[in-house]
Amino acid sequence: MAKDLRQEINKLLFEMSAEEVRTNILPIMDKMSDYGVGKLMDEVPGLFFLMMDKMEEIGVWGLGSRAAEIVDKFMNLLWKGISIAAERSEDSKALLKNIGELTVNLEATDIPLKTHFKVSQGNFSAGPGLIGLKEQDVRLMASTRKLFDLLRGNVDIVTSVLTEQLFLEGPLGFLQKKVVPVMALIGGLIA
Amino acid sequence: MKNTSELSSDGKFVCLRCHQRCVVTAEKENGKIVRISDCPCIKGRTMPDVMYHPDRVLYPLKRVGERGEGKWQRISWDEATTAIASRLKEIIDSYGGHTIFLSDGSGQKNLGEQAISMGKKLFDTPNVHRGRYTCIIPQVTADYAALGDFLTYEFNPDYAHANCIVFWGSNPDVATPAQAREARASMRRGAKVIVMDPRPTPIAKDADLWLQLRPGTDTALGLAMLNVVINEELYDKEFVEKYCYGFDKLKQHVQEFTPKWAAPITRLSEENIIKAARMYATTKPACVYARCGSVSQQINSSNVARAMNSLIAICGNVDVQGGNLLYFRTWIDANMWAQYMLIPAALKPSPKSELKFAGAGKYPMMHFIGCAWMPDIVKGFYDGTIRACWCISDNLVVAEQDMERVWEGLKRVELSIVNEYFMTPTAELADFVLPAAFYTEIDNIVEAFQYPYNWIMAYRKIAEPLGECWDDRKIVIEVAKKMGTDVPWNDVEDFLNWRLKYLGVTFNDINKMPDHKLELPREFKRYERGVPAFPTPTGKFELYSNVFEALGTDPLPVFREPPESPVSTPELYKEFPLIYTHLRLTAFQHSEGRQIARQRNMIPDPYLEMHPGTASKLGIKDGDWVELETPKSAGKRHIKFKAKLVPGYFPDVVGGPHGWWFPEKPAPEHGCFDSNINALIPHEPPYEPTVGNPACRSILCRVRKAKIQS
Numbered sequence: 001m002a003k004d005l006r007q008e009i010n011k012l013l014f015e016m017s018a019e020e021v022r023t024n025i026l027p028i029m030d031k032m033s034d035y036g037v038g039k040l041m042d043e044v045p046g047l048f049f050l051m052m053d054k055m056e057e058i059g060v061w062g063l064g065s066r067a068a069e070i071v072d073k074f075m076n077l078l079w080k081g082i083s084i085a086a087e088r089s090e091d092s093k094a095l096l097k098n099i100g101e102l103t104v105n106l107e108a109t110d111i112p113l114k115t116h117f118k119v120s121q122g123n124f125s126a127g128p129g130l131i132g133l134k135e136q137d138v139r140l141m142a143s144t145r146k147l148f149d150l151l152r153g154n155v156d157i158v159t160s161v162l163t164e165q166l167f168l169e170g171p172l173g174f175l176q177k178k179v180v181p182v183m184a185l186i187g188g189l190i191a
Numbered sequence: 192m193k194n195t196s197e198l199s200s201d202g203k204f205v206c207l208r209c210h211q212r213c214v215v216t217a218e219k220e221n222g223k224i225v226r227i228s229d230c231p232c233i234k235g236r237t238m239p240d241v242m243y244h245p246d247r248v249l250y251p252l253k254r255v256g257e258r259g260e261g262k263w264q265r266i267s268w269d270e271a272t273t274a275i276a277s278r279l280k281e282i283i284d285s286y287g288g289h290t291i292f293l294s295d296g297s298g299q300k301n302l303g304e305q306a307i308s309m310g311k312k313l314f315d316t317p318n319v320h321r322g323r324y325t326c327i328i329p330q331v332t333a334d335y336a337a338l339g340d341f342l343t344y345e346f347n348p349d350y351a352h353a354n355c356i357v358f359w360g361s362n363p364d365v366a367t368p369a370q371a372r373e374a375r376a377s378m379r380r381g382a383k384v385i386v387m388d389p390r391p392t393p394i395a396k397d398a399d400l401w402l403q404l405r406p407g408t409d410t411a412l413g414l415a416m417l418n419v420v421i422n423e424e425l426y427d428k429e430f431v432e433k434y435c436y437g438f439d440k441l442k443q444h445v446q447e448f449t450p451k452w453a454a455p456i457t458r459l460s461e462e463n464i465i466k467a468a469r470m471y472a473t474t475k476p477a478c479v480y481a482r483c484g485s486v487s488q489q490i491n492s493s494n495v496a497r498a499m500n501s502l503i504a505i506c507g508n509v510d511v512q513g514g515n516l517l518y519f520r521t522w523i524d525a526n527m528w529a530q531y532m533l534i535p536a537a538l539k540p541s542p543k544s545e546l547k548f549a550g551a552g553k554y555p556m557m558h559f560i561g562c563a564w565m566p567d568i569v570k571g572f573y574d575g576t577i578r579a580c581w582c583i584s585d586n587l588v589v590a591e592q593d594m595e596r597v598w599e600g601l602k603r604v605e606l607s608i609v610n611e612y613f614m615t616p617t618a619e620l621a622d623f624v625l626p627a628a629f630y631t632e633i634d635n636i637v638e639a640f641q642y643p644y645n646w647i648m649a650y651r652k653i654a655e656p657l658g659e660c661w662d663d664r665k666i667v668i669e670v671a672k673k674m675g676t677d678v679p680w681n682d683v684e685d686f687l688n689w690r691l692k693y694l695g696v697t698f699n700d701i702n703k704m705p706d707h708k709l710e711l712p713r714e715f716k717r718y719e720r721g722v723p724a725f726p727t728p729t730g731k732f733e734l735y736s737n738v739f740e741a742l743g744t745d746p747l748p749v750f751r752e753p754p755e756s757p758v759s760t761p762e763l764y765k766e767f768p769l770i771y772t773h774l775r776l777t778a779f780q781h782s783e784g785r786q787i788a789r790q791r792n793m794i795p796d797p798y799l800e801m802h803p804g805t806a807s808k809l810g811i812k813d814g815d816w817v818e819l820e821t822p823k824s825a826g827k828r829h830i831k832f833k834a835k836l837v838p839g840y841f842p843d844v845v846g847g848p849h850g851w852w853f854p855e856k857p858a859p860e861h862g863c864f865d866s867n868i869n870a871l872i873p874h875e876p877p878y879e880p881t882v883g884n885p886a887c888r889s890i891l892c893r894v895r896k897a898k899i900q901s
Contacts, residue, residue, distance in 0.1 A: 107541075107542050108542065109542035109543065109545070132679065133312070133538075133679040133689075134679055134689055134692070139539065141539070141542040156737075158726060158738075159728040159738055159741050161536075161559070162555075162556055162559055162738045162741075163555050163556065163559075163738060164555035164556075164558055164559055167539060167542065167545050168539075168559075169536055169537065169539035170536065170537065171536075172335075172536070172726050173339070173340075173726050175726070176339065176723065176726030176727075176730075177721070177723075177726070
């Protein structure tokens with residue numbers, strides 16, 4: 001990795017004040033994207049987990065219109081990272097193959113974040129925006145903080161849905177049988 | 192456009208006048224349905240009477256006088272949908288989609304549910320109410336928390352293979368006659384029957400064991416039965432060990448709830464409580480059918496259902512042949528079903544709107560099931576948090592408690608729309624009354640997974656809609672299109688195909704199958720193939736509910752004395768010495784059918800069942816009109832019934848019908864406040880802890896002979 005970028009990431013994660021993070025996170029993420037997510041993951045273990053901690057620390061969801069831009073960009077990196085990590089692991093591939101077909105939309109209640117992921121024929125893919133209702137199996141809605149917790153595998157999904165900390169559009173059975181194991185996988189890959 | 196005979200050659204369709212899913216056949220002469228055959232039930236047989244009734248609303252109507260004044264102008268569908276779309280859009284743009292309230296009742300069963308679920312998405316509102324929280328909702332909530340599925344509902348018991356059948360607060364001969372026939376056939380081959388009911392119902396009289404308990408004490412009975420089953424080790428150890436969570440906590444919890452403890456509470460003998468527990472636990476397989484008599488309309492409702500589903504689980508009667516079947520036999524069924532009946536969460540509005548549901552922070556599980564909390568909705572009629580009300584097959588004024596406030600509230604909303612067959616009291620207050628097509632006049636898919644069925648039927652309309660009646664779902668789609676909303680479905684058939692997506696078939700595919708039915712394989716013990724076994728937080732059947740705990744309510748079933756009772760309010764009981772409970776009427780489904788002569792002739796007047804001795808003390812004879820009032824209504828309002836003296840009642844219990852109104856009485860009220868218990872029940876605490884319904888049975892009342900006998 002370019003030494004400068006690594007230093008910048010370290011500063012972002014461990015040294016910068018909240019205000020500095022808010023100012024610098026977008027250009028640093030651009031550089032991370034240019035450098036290559038796969039390489040980054042090899043060189044900075046737990047990168048995405050740490051970045052989510054950092055965004056939580058600075059309260060990114062309170063940044064108004066910038067929040068969506070930051071989170072969108074982060075999600076783009078994250079999805080690429082998860083796709084790569086899933087592709088590299090035979091266990092992940094086996095689990096995804098077992099899941100079959102699955103399309104999940106994620107939508108934040110506090111910022112205009114809309115994103116989705118798909119599992120198809122053992123492959124994981126993801127991207128910005130929502131997939132249309134007819135193709136969607138499940139849509140989960142929650143605060144960005146809760147969605148981050150969900151991605152990190154820190155949420156009891158069924159309890160959260162039944163108590164409406166997470167809002168579900170779609171079948172509960174599908175959620176338990178397919179979404180819960182995929183979210184656990186994502187959480188593991190992020191960690 | 193195909194003509195009707197091409198669309199459906201045999202006239203077969205599913206009767207939806209109640210929940211039974213009976214397949215019936217329409218016989219036609221000169222294009223008109225003249226008879227419904229294969230139908231033993233008055234509600235099914237009178238479908239042509241409804242369709243061709245002279246009072247049926249056949250054209251879109253717009254109010255031109257004051258609300259309730261009865262002045263209407265016939266308008267075209269184009270005018271109606273344009274005007275409604277414009278008003279809804281104004282409201283959404285100004286105040287947000289959440290200020291639109293959509294409601295459906297049991298009328299047009301299944302159609303209204305579909306239409307308001309579509310509306311939830313298309314008009315971006317979380318504020319819908321489906322069915323009633325005084326009906327299935329507490330039971331569904333308790334079952335979902337325990338096992339993520341239905342278990343105790345009327346669809347679940349497998350009567351045909353059961354060796355023991357429990358009817359708990361249910362009167363199958365009246366409420367679910369098709370299933371009653373199955374149950375009685377099993378009784379003839381020797382199945383034992385236990386009935387828990389304060390009322391001497393026909394099935395109670397024929398039961399091996401009738402537990403005539405005091406209204407509102409079902410949870411106490413359930414806890415005592417659990418105590419016996421656990422302490423006598425009559426439970427299914429393998430099922431408990433493999434598939435249940437929290438058994439030790441349940442065991443510890445029920446230790447104090449002995450039959451000795453429950454006997455004086457319930458007015459049962461210890462011996463009979465023990466006998467019932469042993470009979471249910473040892474006569475395998477056994478099924479339980481619970482309905483509103485026990486698991487609804489009380490502040491204990493979800494607790495009763497929790498006690499019941501715990502009994503079913505520990506006795507190993509979950510999804511075994513002859514037990515309580517899981518409605519969804521396979522995961523495909525389950526996934527399809529949510530899509531199909533749109534329960535509980537198949538369609539949702541935007542996140543911004545979703546956060547603004549009525550009852551937010553109070554009853555989240557009720558909202559998950561698909562219901563906004565009615566006391567906040569009605570409050571919203573007054574404070575402007577609800578600006579528009581659209582009732583689809585819902586006579587809201589008659590069906591909801593605190594009906595006078597609902598009545599006045601509906602006069603205050605900016606926009607009121609009603610899809611109906613007849614001018615109900617609710618329709619009388621609307622700005623637009625839209626003529627709804629009847630079951631026979633629409634394309635539909637209907638499922639039936641209860642014994643003995645396991646199929647999905649897709650049928651084309653049997654007759655062309657009368658006048659200018661439209662399918663409720665089409666109305667919602669067309670209004671949304673005129674609002675400029677991105678509608679995911681081109682038309683109703685596209686919507687039906689979407690609902691079937693997990694089955695990999697289309698509406699047309701099923702319609703072309705023999706009898707228009709897709710038969711699904713019958714499977715049992717779905718949990719053995721499920722990964723996890725149950726869609727709950729622990730993946731097990733939760734005897735100790737993590738969900739209820741997270742909601743801050745009782746994770747284990749708890750008995751609470753009804754807020755008004757001989758025990759909790761003995762002084763009040765002296766003044767109001769009777770306990771009111773509801774009963775169903777054979778002739779009617781809820782508030783429907785009062786204008787249909789063949790139905791009304793069976794039961795011309797609303798009646799109050801009571802003990803002859805009690806009546807005698809009050810100077811009341813059989814057939815006298817009586818007045819009933821409650822502690823909360825005394826001095827303000829009373830309701831009238833004809834006395835029906837029934838030996839076998841507790842002397843201090845009376846039972847009356849719900850949802851009564853008089854189409855023949857003057858508009859706009861049509862006598863809706865005269866004989867309806869909802870007129871006496873305010874939206875006031877205490878509420879049921881998980882769904883928030885007020886108690887509308889097991890409440891105290893007093894009765895006197897009416898001064899005017901008419």
